[in-house]
Amino acid sequence: MGAKSRKKVLEAQTVKYAAIFAALGDPIRLALVNKLSDGTAKSISSLTDGTKVTRQAVTKHLRVLEDAGLVQGSRIGRENLFELDLRPFKDMKDYLKFVSNQWDAALLRLQAFVEDDDE
Template identity: 40%
Template sequence: MGEALHKHDVFQAIADPTRRKLLHLLGDGELPVTALSDQFPMSRTAVSKHLRILAEAGLVKDRKVGRETRYRLDAEPLRELKRWLAYFEQYWDNKLAALKLYVESDD
C-alpha cells in the first residue's frame, strides 16, 4: 500500500465519518493499525479497509516496522480541498454579513 494509487479522490475519502476520525487520530502522529482499531467499534479488518481508501487518496502513508504496519497522515492532498472550499467562503462571508446587519437592525 506504501505508494498511493489514487483510486479515490480526497472528497470521497473524507466523506465517511470513520475516515475523518482516522485522519484526526493520525494528526497527532504515526500509529499502528492496532492502536487505531482500538478507537472504533469495528474489526481491525474494517479499519484497515478505511485506511486503504485513505491511502488510495494519498491522505495516509504506511510503513512496515517489523510485523507491524504504521500509518501517518499526509495532509498535502487536503490542500486541494482547502482551495476548493476557499472559493465558497465569499458566499458564507456575504451571508454572515447580511445576517449581522439584520440582527443589529432596529426593524
C-alpha cells in the first residue's frame, strides 16, 4: 500500500468523475458541448445565440465546463474563444466501461454458479 489507502484513492477518483458528470448535467451546458463538438472554437456571444438565457449565464456555464476541464478558452482580441477538450470525455468513457465490466463479471459469476448448481 502506498501513502493513501485504496479506499481514499477510489474516493478521490469518484469525486473527480462526479465533477465531470455534473458539468454535463445541465441542458444548456450539454447544448454548448453539442455546438462545440464540431471542433471549431467559438466566442461567448456566438455560443449565446440560440440560447434562452443571457450572455452572463452562458459565461457562467462555460466557466463550469472549463473548471471541469471540458472546454478551454483563449482570449483573441476582444473575443474569448472556447473549444472542446476531449480528454475528460475519455475519462467518462472509461468509468462507464468500468461499471459495465463489473456488471458483466457479476453476471458471469452468477452464470457459473447456476451452472455449477446444475451438476
